Amino acid sequence: GEDVEQSLFLSVREGDSSVINCTYTDSSSTYLYWYKQEPGAGLQLLTYIFSNMDMKQDQRLTVLLNKKDKHLSLRIADTQTGDSAIYFCAEANTGTASKLTFGTGTRLQVTL
Amino acid sequence: NAGVTQTPKFRILKIGQSMTLQCAQDMNHNYMYWYRQDPGMGLKLIYYSVGAGITDKGEVPNGYNVSRSTTEDFPLRLELAAPSQTSVYFCASSPTGRTEAFFGQGTRLTVV
Secondary structure (H helix, E strand, C coil): CCCEEECCEEEEECCCCEEEEEEECCCCCCEEEEEEECCCCCEEEEEEEECCCCEEEECCEEEEEECCCCEEEEEECCCCHHHCEEEEEEEECCCCCCCCEECCCEEEEEEC | CCCEEEECCEEEECCCCCEEEEEEECCCCCEEEEEEECCCCCEEEEEEEEECCEEEECCCCCCEEECCCCCCECCEEECCCCHHHCEEEEEEEECCCCCCCEECCCEEEEEC
16 A cells, blocks of 8 residues: 655754655655644645646745655755644545545754 | 534543544535544544545544534544544545645544
């Protein structure tokens, strides 16, 4: 079945860039997502990218997709303390009713 | 517009007890999902529904049941609670099943 992997923890200084990485196994993945979960809260969609795209930029967020290596990354520019959260990578493919397969999540810690 | 509402937020159950986790959405979404999140893990899909009257199993359905008699509501039933069902449960909905999924705040369930 599908598998999505992420590193568990990342620590960055405020103002630096953060890069969170994700690898997936399903070659038929059509949609790839980044969700943010703050403590005690549900998941909030940050951005998503279609598999026919290489890059998507949205303000401080840049998503890069390497379809050949099945590698997805999320770059957060000028990381702020409010960015501290768990970031989940997820994938879905066409025709599966968007049954998202989630990674384990990467906990981002932003230090002063 | 409340989005996705889950009740209760917290619950402690004894082994063998039953309960229903409630989920309601007011966005007229056809697709609804139940996920569980165990510590340090990603979300696992329990059940999903693509419309009223239609439900299907996800990755980890054992020990759970669902119904979808209306578009708005998607309750999750635990018949005989077990300690392995201690988790945080998230309900989500999606308009098309291919773009953003909107998540509730979660129900933290402890079975003792």
